[in-house]
Amino acid sequence: MMDPATFAGKKILITGGLGFVGSTLGRRLVELGANVILVDSLVPEYGGNPFNAAGLEGKVQVNISDVRDEHSMRHLVQGQDYLFNLAGQTSHMDSMLDPYTDLDINCRAQLSILEACRKRNPGIKIVFASTRQLYGRPDYLPVDEKHLLRPADVNGVNKMAGEWFHILYNNVYGLKACALRLTNTIGPRMRVKDARQTFLGIWVRLVLEGKPFEVWGGPQLRDFTYVEDAVDAFLLAAASEQANGQIFNLGGDQVISLTDLAQLLVKVNGSGEFKVRDYPADRKPIDIGDYYADFSRIHSLLGWQPRTTLEEALKKSLDFYRQHLPNYL
Numbered sequence: 001m002m003d004p005a006t007f008a009g010k011k012i013l014i015t016g017g018l019g020f021v022g023s024t025l026g027r028r029l030v031e032l033g034a035n036v037i038l039v040d041s042l043v044p045e046y047g048g049n050p051f052n053a054a055g056l057e058g059k060v061q062v063n064i065s066d067v068r069d070e071h072s073m074r075h076l077v078q079g080q081d082y083l084f085n086l087a088g089q090t091s092h093m094d095s096m097l098d099p100y101t102d103l104d105i106n107c108r109a110q111l112s113i114l115e116a117c118r119k120r121n122p123g124i125k126i127v128f129a130s131t132r133q134l135y136g137r138p139d140y141l142p143v144d145e146k147h148l149l150r151p152a153d154v155n156g157v158n159k160m161a162g163e164w165f166h167i168l169y170n171n172v173y174g175l176k177a178c179a180l181r182l183t184n185t186i187g188p189r190m191r192v193k194d195a196r197q198t199f200l201g202i203w204v205r206l207v208l209e210g211k212p213f214e215v216w217g218g219p220q221l222r223d224f225t226y227v228e229d230a231v232d233a234f235l236l237a238a239a240s241e242q243a244n245g246q247i248f249n250l251g252g253d254q255v256i257s258l259t260d261l262a263q264l265l266v267k268v269n270g271s272g273e274f275k276v277r278d279y280p281a282d283r284k285p286i287d288i289g290d291y292y293a294d295f296s297r298i299h300s301l302l303g304w305q306p307r308t309t310l311e312e313a314l315k316k317s318l319d320f321y322r323q324h325l326p327n328y329l
């Protein structure tokens, strides 16, 4: 269990801090009494949104910088107690269409952030947001951390390098760093404008607009983490010395097919329509098939487990966007 006082008065930098997960983490840390800086480049195609920091005015510092800018990062990491490193290009399709941008953000910039820490702030603790995408198409289910890494797209390759730079700097230079491999994460403040961040985002938008949505690959199995549960994991990992140099899967309370998920969304919303269709031909080669995580490692080492059911997660997401949808379009 984490002592709630752990972060009080601590200096915290969150890259990707105006994004979905980063802003939710920032909110929690403000509640815990931390001094938080949210760093974000607000590239329109990504999940960053100034509205994600609504209500935090005067309580956090927002710094619009790009993590590819080595000068900014060198300055920003100084004096910080914790770095939650969440800035990333997250679209799998975009990483195939524009592999160099993905390389620059998810790989090269990660190395330069770590270099900045090594040279300017070697005592900092870093938690990196990694992804289940590193595993590629699973050989077995549920997937544990021992599973072979065999990414199916450029994004997975670059995130793998980004993750391992963190572990390497922990092991070789004594920086304190660890990584969480997130699965599909959902909740208030996710990108709903389109399916760039998560397909569930566009489903939520269309169901609220009373329009039909499409389910690609209906029988496919997935797990989902509610964003506040993911935030619990970031905090536990940051607070634990035992986590240093470690990699942990996150997961969800339930494994579900995409068709059943669509039905659950419609049920929770009270109305909605969807069509199941095959994966589009251009996405099929990077499709990973069924995936769900074994998260027993983080459970046994750090005591993490999902607290929110999938149904509650969908309800909380719908409630949020029923109120705030125009701010996300």
Ligand SMILES: NC(=O)c1ccc[n+]([C@@H]2O[C@H](COP(=O)([O-])OP(=O)(O)OC[C@H]3O[C@@H](n4cnc5c(N)ncnc54)[C@H](O)[C@@H]3O)[C@@H](O)[C@H]2O)c1
Binding pocket: 015, 016, 017, 018, 019, 020, 021, 022, 039, 040, 041, 042, 043, 046, 047, 048, 049, 065, 066, 067, 068, 085, 086, 087, 088, 089, 090, 105, 129, 130, 131, 132, 181, 182, 183, 184, 185, 186, 191, 197, 198
């Ligand atoms: N949401 C998920 O389902 C999921 C799953 C696996 C891994 N992750 C990882 O978690 C992290 C956070 O994801 P998210 O869902 O909150 O996505 P998000 O797109 O909402 O957040 C990422 C943020 O990073 C910012 N960003 C991107 N490039 C940047 C740059 N060069 N400089 C500064 N800021 C930049 C974006 O503007 C955005 O606000 C990402 O690293 C992602 O790879 C998320």
